[in-house]
Amino acid sequence: MGSLRLLQCGDGPASKQQQQHQQQQQQQRQQQQQQQQQQQQQQQQQQQQQQQQQQQQQQQQQQQQQQQQRSSCKRRQ
Secondary structure, eight states, X not given: OHHHHHHHHSOHHHHHHHHHHHHHHHHHHHHHHHHHHHHHHHXXXXXXXXXXXXXXXXXXXXXXXXXXHHHHHHHHO
């Protein structure tokens, strides 16, 4: 019903063009929001990778400690 009223108020073709412009603007806004969401997802992935690297470093430290303990045992014998 709303579109019919617009047509009655103004010159027919001009009001149609305005409606089309508004729809295009809304679509562009939606696309921008989607891009922002994608960027946020990428940031989360990077954080996960950093956490994995930290875990690997911790494992390496544990291995080094075990080696030191073994060598100290040999020295005592």
